[in-house]
Amino acid sequence: MGPGQRLLGRRCAWATTLVVGALAFAALGQDAQPPTSQAPATPDTQPATTSVPATQAAEWELPADVRAALAQTQDFAFNFDQPGFYAVLQHVKRDPRSPGAVQPPIEVRDWRDLLERPNDFRGRPVTVEGTVGRNKNPYRLTEHPELGQVTQLELRRADQPIICTLILTEGAGDLPLDATVQVTGYFVMIRQYYGSGNRVQQAALIVAPGPTSMSWKLPPPATTEGPDWRWMVGAVAVGVVITVVLLRRTAGGRRHDVRELRARRAAPVSLADDLADWAEQEQPGANADRGAAPRSGDD
Numbered sequence: 001m002g003p004g005q006r007l008l009g010r011r012c013a014w015a016t017t018l019v020v021g022a023l024a025f026a027a028l029g030q031d032a033q034p035p036t037s038q039a040p041a042t043p044d045t046q047p048a049t050t051s052v053p054a055t056q057a058a059e060w061e062l063p064a065d066v067r068a069a070l071a072q073t074q075d076f077a078f079n080f081d082q083p084g085f086y087a088v089l090q091h092v093k094r095d096p097r098s099p100g101a102v103q104p105p106i107e108v109r110d111w112r113d114l115l116e117r118p119n120d121f122r123g124r125p126v127t128v129e130g131t132v133g134r135n136k137n138p139y140r141l142t143e144h145p146e147l148g149q150v151t152q153l154e155l156r157r158a159d160q161p162i163i164c165t166l167i168l169t170e171g172a173g174d175l176p177l178d179a180t181v182q183v184t185g186y187f188v189m190i191r192q193y194y195g196s197g198n199r200v201q202q203a204a205l206i207v208a209p210g211p212t213s214m215s216w217k218l219p220p221p222a223t224t225e226g227p228d229w230r231w232m233v234g235a236v237a238v239g240v241v242i243t244v245v246l247l248r249r250t251a252g253g254r255r256h257d258v259r260e261l262r263a264r265r266a267a268p269v270s271l272a273d274d275l276a277d278w279a280e281q282e283q284p285g286a287n288a289d290r291g292a293a294p295r296s297g298d299d
Contacts, residue, residue, distance in 0.1 A: 050110060060103065061099070061100075061103040061125060062091060062123050062186065066088060069083040069087035070088065074189075078191070080189060082189070085188050086144055088186050089144075089147055089150070089167065092185070098209060098212075099208060103124065105125035105127045108126050111164065112160070115162055118189060127183070127184045128204075129155075131155065132156075132176070132179045133154045133163065134177075135173065135176075136152040136154075138150065138173060152168075153175065154203070161202075162202045165203045165206070166207075167206070169209050170210035172210055175211070179215065182211060182212050183212060184208060185206040185207050186206065186208070189205050190204055
């Protein structure tokens with residue numbers, strides 16, 4: 001091998017070494033960089049809704065037969081005379097445990113979630129809070145009188161488009177209107193009814209033993225406004241001025257002789273002249289009778 005060939009072989013070896021080193025350095029640089037996570041791009045940000053936890057069969061609080069009856073429920077009906085409602089009501093009457101004892105209740109703050117996704121909440125214990133807009137007298141169900149009396153409450157909230165119809169197995173007749181009530185019960189269905197103006201409205205039907213909490217704001221005491229002191233001071237000042245004026249007139253005026261008093265106008269009928277004429281006519285006859293002596297023969 002000549003000198004030229006040896007020199008070319010050395011240059012090739014050095015070039016190969018540089019290429020291998022550069023590749024190794026690049027590989028080390030990529031390993032040193034921290035991994036970056038890329039979130040999937042979403043077209044729009046969805047509003048926060050009531051989350052429904054995944055429930056396994058062992059975690060269900062309602063028995064299987066009750067859930068089977070609830071599966072036949074038809075939402076947006078004008079009555080709740082359905083097998084699922086009666087099954088839940090019978091379970092609440094017989095079960096000594098309160099709803100939510102086994103399966104954690106879902107706090108539903110936005111009632112529109114029940115309206116838009118009734119299947120996600122059906123048969124689950126839910127907690128709602130609102131003001132009592134109606135407290136119906138206890139009554140018995142016509143189709144199932146053996147279930148006893150129930151109480152029906154209508155909860156309202158100014159920021160919600162629907163109401164909550166509560167069917168309670170315990171008496172709640174003493175709950176006043178406009179009281180704030182919190183209830184934990186089983187959601188059954190979305191029903192429809194005719195509201196004011198014969199308009200069709202919706203309500204969420206919930207069955208519960210009774211309210212879990214209640215608060216009622218007492219009406220403010222009637223404030224009796226006292227007398228206006230400005231008017232009283234003004235009245236007193238006017239009275240003082242009138243009194244001073246009367247006193248000055250009484251003290252400064254001269255006294256009048258009663259005998260000098262004369263009437264401003266003549267009386268329409270005067271008896272003085274008639275009395276004087278009568279006195280002049282009667283006086284001569286009286287004097288003649290008194291001065292005459294008795295005549296003889298008159299006895």
